[in-house]
Amino acid sequence: MRANRRRDTAPEIALRRELFRRGLRFRVDYRITVDPTAHVRPDIVFTHRRLAIFVDGCYWHSCPIHATMPKSNVDFWARKFARNRERDLRDRTLLEQAGWTVLRFWEHEDPTRAAEVVEDWIRQRSSR
């Protein structure tokens, strides 16, 4: 269904390792049922905090820095990338409507920096 979202990519593992090192515990490969007909499977999920994290591949998700367009079958790929962006937006909207917070990172982002963002978000919620 979502062949372009490969699991356990190197950037994803790096972020998970960094989060774990900071004492944070989370679920991977966790399917969120947002309504009876829609499921979203983020890369990292903090179930109790309703925090969903995605680590997006620069190629498949058209990162503004590294996105490249294949030289052949341009129309096919343009449509495919556009669908991926639509799906990303759909997933975010579904999750947010169901009361989740969504954090997205690009695979080129420093995992230490990404982990800081996640930790800050959690700490802010905890101190309320």
Ligand SMILES: [Zn+2]
């Ligand atoms: Zn990138």
